Amino acid sequence: MAEHLDLTTAISRHVRDGDTVALEGFTHLIPFAAGHEIIRQEKRNLTVSRMTPDLIYDQLIGAGCVRKLLFSWGGNPGVGSLYRFRDAVENGWPTPLELEEHSHAGLTNRYVAGASGMPFTVMKGYLGSSLGEIAPHVRFLDCPFTGEPVAAVRALNPDTGILHAQRADRAGNVQVWGISGCFREVVMASRRVVVTVEEVVEVLERRPGDFVIPSMAITAVCEVTGGAWPSYVQDYYDRDNDWYRKWPALSRDRDAFLAWLDEYVMGA
Amino acid sequence: MADRTPAWAADEIMTVVASRLLRDGMSCFVGIGIPSTVANLARNTHAPNLFLIYEAGPLGAKPYRLPLSIGDGELAETADAVVSVPEVFNYWLQCGHIDVGYLSAAQIDRFGNLNTTVIGPDYHDPKVRLPGAGGAPEIAAHCHEVTVIMRHTRRAFVPRVDFVTSVGLGPAPDTRSRLGFRGAGPVNVITDLGILRPDPQDNELTLVAVHPGVDTQDVQDKTQWPLRVASPLDVTDAPTSEELAALRDLKSRT
Numbered sequence: 001m002a003e004h005l006d007l008t009t010a011i012s013r014h015v016r017d018g019d020t021v022a023l024e025g026f027t028h029l030i031p032f033a034a035g036h037e038i039i040r041q042e043k044r045n046l047t048v049s050r051m052t053p054d055l056i057y058d059q060l061i062g063a064g065c066v067r068k069l070l071f072s073w074g075g076n077p078g079v080g081s082l083y084r085f086r087d088a089v090e091n092g093w094p095t096p097l098e099l100e101e102h103s104h105a106g107l108t109n110r111y112v113a114g115a116s117g118m119p120f121t122v123m124k125g126y127l128g129s130s131l132g133e134i135a136p137h138v139r140f141l142d143c144p145f146t147g148e149p150v151a152a153v154r155a156l157n158p159d160t161g162i163l164h165a166q167r168a169d170r171a172g173n174v175q176v177w178g179i180s181g182c183f184r185e186v187v188m189a190s191r192r193v194v195v196t197v198e199e200v201v202e203v204l205e206r207r208p209g210d211f212v213i214p215s216m217a218i219t220a221v222c223e224v225t226g227g228a229w230p231s232y233v234q235d236y237y238d239r240d241n242d243w244y245r246k247w248p249a250l251s252r253d254r255d256a257f258l259a260w261l262d263e264y265v266m267g268a
Numbered sequence: 269m270a271d272r273t274p275a276w277a278a279d280e281i282m283t284v285v286a287s288r289l290l291r292d293g294m295s296c297f298v299g300i301g302i303p304s305t306v307a308n309l310a311r312n313t314h315a316p317n318l319f320l321i322y323e324a325g326p327l328g329a330k331p332y333r334l335p336l337s338i339g340d341g342e343l344a345e346t347a348d349a350v351v352s353v354p355e356v357f358n359y360w361l362q363c364g365h366i367d368v369g370y371l372s373a374a375q376i377d378r379f380g381n382l383n384t385t386v387i388g389p390d391y392h393d394p395k396v397r398l399p400g401a402g403g404a405p406e407i408a409a410h411c412h413e414v415t416v417i418m419r420h421t422r423r424a425f426v427p428r429v430d431f432v433t434s435v436g437l438g439p440a441p442d443t444r445s446r447l448g449f450r451g452a453g454p455v456n457v458i459t460d461l462g463i464l465r466p467d468p469q470d471n472e473l474t475l476v477a478v479h480p481g482v483d484t485q486d487v488q489d490k491t492q493w494p495l496r497v498a499s500p501l502d503v504t505d506a507p508t509s510e511e512l513a514a515l516r517d518l519k520s521r522t
Contacts (some may be wrong), residue, residue, distance in 0.1 A: 026353060027322045027339025051353070054400075075399035076299055077337035089397050101385070102403040104323060105357035112354050124362055127447040128435040130403050139306055149450045179324045179339045181353050209350060233339055241336045 002172025002218035007227075011037040014238045019159040020047040022190065023056060026181030027077070028234060031164040032056050032225035033060040034196050039063040047087065049158060051104050051181070054228070055247055057267070058082040061097060061102050068098040070156070072107045079245055086191045086250075093254065102135060108137065108151050109139065111182050113155035114189030126151040140212070159188030164228040165213075166236065168197045172215035173194045175204045179232030187217050196238050197226040207235075276507050278419070278460035280515060281479050283309060284507040286370070286417045286458040294367040295319040297407050300338045302417050304369035305518065308334060313514050321355075321366060323403040325350045326351035334361075334522040346496075357403070361410050364450045371454075372418045374398050375429045377494050378472050380454035382408065382416065383429035391431060401433050408434035409449045420459035439469035444477040458471025463485045463504065466497065477502035 007014070015038055023031050035056040038046075041080075048057055049070035058076075060066050062084030074085050087099035102110070106124050113121035122141075126132035127149055134139065136155035154254060163175045163183055174195050176183060187193050194211070200223045204212060230240035250260045276284075276489050283306050290296060290310035298307045298320050308331060311318045320329045324339030328348030335343055337486070344350050360366060373382035374384035374396075375471045408414055420426060437443060444453055455478060457464040460477035474496040475487055480503055506516075 027325070028336045028341070055471045057273070071400065073400045073402035074397075079336075081399075085395055090394075101400055103405045104353065104403045105362070105406045108357055110356045112358075123358070124409065124448060125406050127409070128386070128432065128438075128443070130391070130399075131401060131405065149446075150448075178341070178344045179350055181324065181339075185350065185354060206484075234341055234344060238341060239337070244336065254330065 002215045002221045004172065005103065006199070007033060007037050007219045007222040008016070010040055010194050010222050011259070012239070013192050014160050014219060015043055018045045018047065021160045021162065022049045022186050023162045024050070024166060024181055024183055024220065025228065025231065026179055027053060027239070028179040028232055029164045029176070029228050030054055030056055030231035031162050031196055031227060032229060032231065033224045034194065035221070036163070036268065038065055039261070039265050046155070047105070049156065050110050051107050052077070052110040053082060053085055055082070055244065058084040058251060059261070061085055061088050062251065063261055064094040066259055068094070068100065068105060070100045070102065072102045072104045076244060076247060077106050080248055082201060083248065084257060085255070088247055100136060101121055101131065103131060106131070106135065106138065108182055108185070109147045109153045110156035111185035112166070114157040115185045118155060120152045122150040122152050156189060156190065156245055158190040160192045160194060161186040162194045164196045164233070166197065166233060167199045167201050168195065168221045169201060169204050172218055172221045173204060173205070173219065174213040174218060175210055176213065177207045177210035189214055192219040193217065194220045194222065196222045196227040198224060198225055198227070198233055259267045272312055276349060276512055280459045281504070281507055282417060282458055283420070283477070283515060284511045285463065287313065289415055289456060290315050290318055290368070293317045293319070295365065297321045297323070297361065297366045297369040297403070297411055299371060300335065300406070301405070302342060302372055304334055306417060308518055309515050312518060313511060316407045321356065321360065323353070325352060325356055325361070328352060328394045332521060333348050334518060345386045350503065351462055357401060357406055361406055364410055364412070367413070369407035371404055371414055371426070371434065372408060373414050373433070375424055375426050376416060376418065376457065377426055377429045377436070377445060379438055380416065380457065380466065381429045381432045382434040383431045385433045387430055389430060404434045408436070408453065409451060411451045414435070415456040415458060416454045416460045420461040420487065420490045422492055425493070427493040437466050438497040439470060441471065461490065463520045471495060474498055475501065477504050479504050480506045503517050
């Protein structure tokens, strides 16, 4: 059963140096507040996984928390580059960054295998692509029934999965609606699951298109209003596109980034 | 001397010509940026029942404004359904349910292979680190067909891409079928200069049309391989005032 904790305690207890951590959420429901708490607690040598690193992993990388990144599309959508990610890849600042690169479908299927308790799953992808040559957890085999070529991708089981959702009840059941990315797969694949929510309510009033993650699949729930800003929470607040457009000016230069980090994350 | 300044920008004619290829009722897998503009222009003009799929999960999205990112709230709120990312890729795309995918790239080669990963010969020490694959490899593999839309530059049109992020057509006619791909791959490449299509004999991209006022030599100068030119060479229809108005209206909302 999920335990209601404050965010500081949840991150301190459930994210450890050297862990593999997946902060999920696809454009929608990106757990920024939890990411900032990881930065404040100066976690180190993390392996972090997301399809789109987005600004949250740019910040974690720039803050020196990350040793290795699993990803499939590393940009600021509609805006441009992630400069802290590029500085780490191209110049090893603030520490060298190891990459494991996939397609969206490939990384997704690593979670699917992990959630299913299988050592791997198969998909039609990577075939003929240079990605198949550089991705360490992809192999090619022939279907034992039809002989057709398929790619095998290895299961990914994060130590901690971290999500942001609309709301939870006192028992720790979590309700989500709108774009949910790989939520269910990350919950079921991860050893520990921390969920921040906009609000804790007495009764989860059902919504069209929603789903509930039962408390027994979750380790800790933290009430963090605004915890996904500057991404968005459907029916709570919109994506702050202006802030995403402003990020290059705050992050292109190391000193500007460190000044932002000190003022808005470390000092918060 | 007549005024030779065209009434449209290079990106505008590229977007308009690409949008004309979409037929009403088709299903279209939409990437962010120009592909999203193309698909929504078609939906706002001749193809109101275009079924748009965004990789974040919205199926049948009908955005009024162009989204900045692939999972903006307006996509989910206007969609017929929102599904998970594994469902998008494994159930909708991989099984061959999508008619057409629109892709862009930093590099394309003479067989339509696309690179969105790194520039330079060494993956581990790249000259330029690009964003990466996203959904493109599977879109290129599994949509019934693919239209590539990108600006025509010498840096982009190269004999061999530095990194094959998404598989094109290959020099052998059976390259794709040997890989088990259902889709036909990149059958149209729309640039700001014209249209290229694969030669049915050997899949080499061939210039089949130029936009009004574009000189063939200019296309060759911006292509790093000796470009085949179809004979006769078509000239695309100029954007109509209605098409340009619809495109500018769409962009002004964003």
